[in-house]
Amino acid sequence: MTGYDKIIEKYILNGIEKVDLSYFEPSYIPERIIHRDEEIDVIMKNLALIFKKITPKNMFIFGKTGTGKTAVIKFLGRAMMNSKNEKINFVYMNCQINDNSYSLLYTLGRSAGAEIPVTGWSMDRLFNSVKDSVEKFSGYFIVVMDEIDRYIKKNGDDILYSILLMNSEMQNSRIILIGITNDVTIIDHLDPRVKSRLNEEKVVFPPYNQFEIYDILKDRIEMAKMAGYITDSAIRYISAIAAQENGDARKAIDLLKSTLQIGIDLKNVPVEEKHVNIAKSKIEYDAISETIRSLPLHSKIVLLSITLLKEYGNVNITTGEIYNAYRNLTNMINIPPLTSRRLTDILSDLDMLGIINAKVISMGRYGRSKIVDIMLSSSFIKSILMEEELLKSIKDSTRKQSQLKI
Numbered sequence: 001m002t003g004y005d006k007i008i009e010k011y012i013l014n015g016i017e018k019v020d021l022s023y024f025e026p027s028y029i030p031e032r033i034i035h036r037d038e039e040i041d042v043i044m045k046n047l048a049l050i051f052k053k054i055t056p057k058n059m060f061i062f063g064k065t066g067t068g069k070t071a072v073i074k075f076l077g078r079a080m081m082n083s084k085n086e087k088i089n090f091v092y093m094n095c096q097i098n099d100n101s102y103s104l105l106y107t108l109g110r111s112a113g114a115e116i117p118v119t120g121w122s123m124d125r126l127f128n129s130v131k132d133s134v135e136k137f138s139g140y141f142i143v144v145m146d147e148i149d150r151y152i153k154k155n156g157d158d159i160l161y162s163i164l165l166m167n168s169e170m171q172n173s174r175i176i177l178i179g180i181t182n183d184v185t186i187i188d189h190l191d192p193r194v195k196s197r198l199n200e201e202k203v204v205f206p207p208y209n210q211f212e213i214y215d216i217l218k219d220r221i222e223m224a225k226m227a228g229y230i231t232d233s234a235i236r237y238i239s240a241i242a243a244q245e246n247g248d249a250r251k252a253i254d255l256l257k258s259t260l261q262i263g264i265d266l267k268n269v270p271v272e273e274k275h276v277n278i279a280k281s282k283i284e285y286d287a288i289s290e291t292i293r294s295l296p297l298h299s300k301i302v303l304l305s306i307t308l309l310k311e312y313g314n315v316n317i318t319t320g321e322i323y324n325a326y327r328n329l330t331n332m333i334n335i336p337p338l339t340s341r342r343l344t345d346i347l348s349d350l351d352m353l354g355i356i357n358a359k360v361i362s363m364g365r366y367g368r369s370k371i372v373d374i375m376l377s378s379s380f381i382k383s384i385l386m387e388e389e390l391l392k393s394i395k396d397s398t399r400k401q402s403q404l405k406i
């Protein structure tokens with residue numbers, strides 16, 4: 001063993017650090033799907049019409065986030081592509097990436113072997129070329145538009161309509177369009193002609209219950225050969241938490257991964273419920289940090305005002321107090337303050353995001369007012385807010401409370 005190998009061995013390949021957590025990554029497509037038999041049955045009965053030389057119906061798949069829509073369709077797409085009986089092309093698009101009509105047609109055309117430049121052709125030329133290539137392929141195209149709501153909101157449905165009409169203009173090929181979304185309202189954005197064609201068959205993926213999530217996690221742990229790394233009660237605990245939070249399998253797998261990571265970091269496996277709790281807080285902290293980080297500047301200043309007021313011992317902080325502190329802070333960094341009306345909107349937003357708790361109380365003959373409280377620790381909030389260049393200068397001056405005039 002060389003010196004290089006030794007140093008690597010010592011720090012990376014030593015004991016439990018070498019475990020592979022990639023099975024729990026969002027990009028991992030499981031080779032087995034469980035607890036989706038009914039949904040798979042509906043989809044496959046339709047797609048299998050291909051083997052009787054009947055064109056399947058177009059489909060719309062609905063379901064909340066993390067209910068297995070993408071996993072199931074990718075799994076079935078692979079299965080269909082593998083079949084030797086018919087010429088089938090499975091074209092999967094995520095509309096967050098393929099978010100414009102050119103890219104949609106490009107992807108479809110390329111899958112049929114068309115020579116199309118990544119950009120530059122007129123829509124007419126592009127469309128005709130795609131249609132010719134699809135026809136020449138002489139087979140079935142299962143075209144999946146995942147997160148189709150993003151595409152429709154951005155581009156409308158003209159091109160979708162043209163694609164849906166292609167079947168009636170072709171002799172040798174057929175296109176089956178499958179739209180996937182977690183936004184049920186998107187169907188109302190569609191032109192009735194598109195709606196009726198795309199919504200021929202509707203499949204709804206319900207949220208998973210606790211026991212289904214348990215089985216999914218257990219199966220994934222088995223695939224990763226990590227059964228010895230976690231206790232059964234910890235898996236049950238994660239399943240219960242995820243079932244309570246919308247039955248989202250992605251969240252469950254994410255919590256499982258973080259829990260295992262904590263056990264590995266602490267060199268303390270099998271992980272137990274206490275590790276789940278640590279992982280859960282870490283995920284929540286990471287999420288709230290990200291939310292705070294992405295707030296607009298004025299919301300950040302409002303949040304800083306509340307944090308400082310609380311730090312200086314104020315309880316039941318009123319909107320008036322917040323507005324005063326906010327104005328002083330904007331003054332310190334030389335930017336014009338927003339009106340107190342806008343402040344009320346910002347407080348509502350912060351409340352909705354779960355960063356502050358605001359409740360309306362009656363002030364007798366002075367009317368009603370909002371009382372604000374904040375549960376997050378002030379050092380935590382400040383550490384994130386101080387990443388903002390403009391707010392850094394406040395840090396030192398606020399050490400002297402008098403300067404804030406609160």
Ligand SMILES: Nc1ncnc2c1ncn2[C@@H]1O[C@H](COP(=O)(O)OP(=O)(O)OP(=O)(O)O)[C@@H](O)[C@H]1O
Pocket residue numbers: 025026028029030032033034035036063064065066067068069070071072181182216249250253
């Ligand atoms: N029945 C299942 N069996 C095995 N793994 C599953 C199952 N359902 C979901 N998963 C896993 O859970 C995670 C989330 O599933 P998926 O990405 O399919 O959700 P989705 O319904 O497409 O959510 P979104 O609407 O947010 O796109 C993935 O890692 C997926 O592999």
Ligand SMILES: [Mg+2]
Pocket residue numbers: 069070071146
């Ligand atoms: Mg998905």
